[in-house]
Amino acid sequence: MLQLGDKLPVFELEDQRAEIFSSVNIENKAVVIYFYPKDFTPGCTAEACEFRDKYEDFKDAGAVVIGISSDDTASHAKFSKKYKLPFIMLSDSNGKVRKQFGVKSSLMGLLPGRETFVFDKSGSLIMRYNSIKSKNHISKALKALTKA
Numbered sequence: 001m002l003q004l005g006d007k008l009p010v011f012e013l014e015d016q017r018a019e020i021f022s023s024v025n026i027e028n029k030a031v032v033i034y035f036y037p038k039d040f041t042p043g044c045t046a047e048a049c050e051f052r053d054k055y056e057d058f059k060d061a062g063a064v065v066i067g068i069s070s071d072d073t074a075s076h077a078k079f080s081k082k083y084k085l086p087f088i089m090l091s092d093s094n095g096k097v098r099k100q101f102g103v104k105s106s107l108m109g110l111l112p113g114r115e116t117f118v119f120d121k122s123g124s125l126i127m128r129y130n131s132i133k134s135k136n137h138i139s140k141a142l143k144a145l146t147k148a
Contacts, residue, residue: 001102008123011097013068013090016076021066021090027123030063032141034116035092035103036134039071039079047114047134048085054138055086061145062121068092070112103130118144 002009008023008031015021034051036044051058051065058065065087071079076089092098095112103113116137118127127144129137 006125008119009100014073016080016089018073031119033066037112039075043134050138
């Protein structure tokens, strides 16, 4: 389980274009990684759209935004296109990266957890927020970035 101060784990996953994304390629950048349960569900759609609506604020803070769920790349492609999501969406179909970050399931293990991680430019974890409710993830991430 990642603790404050831990470094961004090294991982590779396919993005919404079915291209390999490597966390090594975002070294020396602030990063917001949010794990969510499922594309097209009400809470996950609201969260993704709020990240989209605040995306310029994240860019102004020098941060890369990444959404990760177990949905496949085709689902991410449709989700990104339908809601005009400007950030990276990664498919963690086997849950390996979710486990690497220590994201636990919620609702008695029925749903994959919803958790947001913020790393500063040196790759150190500066915020970890866990709540099944999508509200507050975005504002807490932006606040952590502005403090960094």
